[in-house]
Amino acid sequence: MASPAKRLKTTPLRIGTHNGHFHADEALAVYMLRLLPEYQDSTLTRSRDPAVLEECDIIVDVRNPAPDQSAGFGNRVQGQYDGTKHFDHHQRTFSETFSPEFQTKLSSAGLIYKHFATQMISHRLSIPIDDPSITLLYNKVYKDFIEAIDANDNGISAYPSDVKPAFNDKSISLPSLVGLLNPEWNDPVKTQESEDEKFLEASKLMGTVFVQKLDYYGKSWLPARDYVVKAMEGRFEHDEKGRILIFPQSIPWKDHLFTLEVEAGIEEEDKKPLYVLYSQEAEKQGWRIQCVPVSRDSFESRKPLPEPWRGMRDDALSEASGIPGGVFVHASGFIGGNETFEGALEMAKKSLGL
Structure with missing residues (x-):
């Protein structure tokens, strides 16, 4: 029989999230996790069964707590956020933001980004984890991309409610495109398998844009800083x-x-x-x-x-x-x-x- 250490090395880690209607935030959260070496070969479980989800190594955007915490009906609609295994943002008391400089409440995408993005950036761009540019990119990508995903999922508008837009741009946003990938309510052949396939398509859409943003900021935007410094001098x-x-x-x-x-x-x-x-x-x-x-x-x-x-x-x-x-x-x-x-x-x- 293989030793526990060997089994740990050869068994893929498991990511858990809810099934049913999906959104941009958990689609992106799953993709970001798979950018980490330890999760690149991970399996994905989409379920609303707490016992099934608790078998996973990390759980994102899931409202249901562990089985031993679900004694009452009220508890069953609560989520957990502990920064290690559970990354849900639906709790009544949840107020986590990216940093004190931000007021936007995090979604599951923001939570995963906050806890793991420095490793993602370091791995993707081959930059030492202690290099000062990691912090610069970490803050920049959140401000220019991830925060908007968090705000959208939490129903936060970019403008005061009394400002009337000149036109409707919601239908061309990334979250709206993810929404279109959900199976239709009257789809006669909707199955868990087909729904999971659509989720992976949504995850790839969100992740592709995220990686393009990260590559741009790391490989184009950041190197330009030295030229601006020289020009200022x-x-x-x-x-x-x-x-x-x-x-x-x-x-x-x-x-x-x-x-x-x-x-x-x-x-x-x-x-x-x-x-x-x-x-x-x-x-x-x-x-x-x-x-x-x-x-x-x-x-x-x-x-x-x-x-x-x-x-x-x-x-x-x-x-x-x-x-x-x-x-x-x-x-x-x-x-x-x-x-x-x-x-x-x-x-x-x-x-x-x-």
Whole structure:
């Protein structure tokens, strides 16, 4: 007979969740767990039988407690959250958030992310677990992706209830797409097996987007920070007030710029960068000049390109600006282009004085 240690190594771990109608949060929670080496070959049990679920190694989004806690009817609709085996968020007293900086209550996705994401990030991106970038990515991915899943599952709106939306965008959200994967109420051949297959499809949908987000932040967004730091350090080279930043190519710079401004204590508006220049010569499109927005998500620029240039192209732009090599300036004035670095830089300098 094999030793207990050997049996432990060869027996796949088991993930448990409820059966029936499924949502985006537990679909994502299961996928995230399977990104961990110890759960990559795990089996999945979908049930509402407490005794069956308690046989699993980890249980997510399940309201029913262990059999020895279900003496009363009231207890049977309660869940458990202990941070080790039980990860449910339906308890009346549940108020767990990602950190004190957040007010959004966690769903099962947020709970799994909170407890296991540092290992996921380290494993997926091959970054040492104690590297400072792990914490940076851990917080960033939660804020920009996981929190919205938590809010959706807990019925938290992004806007005050008295704000009337201009259109309905709920039908194109990830949770709504997961909802469509549930078997229809009048499906004549609905079985537990077919339902489980649909759940795995939903889990793959949520997980694929999660991994794409994680890869983007780890492999593209994070490395861009060093370029923004360098540009901030050299921003007085072309303007005595440091209002022009220069990058060798197009990079995701906005998040990092606003973060670095706060870290550097740059509060005065006249000391903040206004224009970003970056090369697109690899695409044979010359150089771009882009205005820094007033905030991360704003379409309003700190200082748009001059109004007389807006909507102009090519020779007409060169004539209007007095700068050779003009390519275009967007009608809103938030971005423009020139054939050369010197031309784009001159556009930035001239715009500062207009």
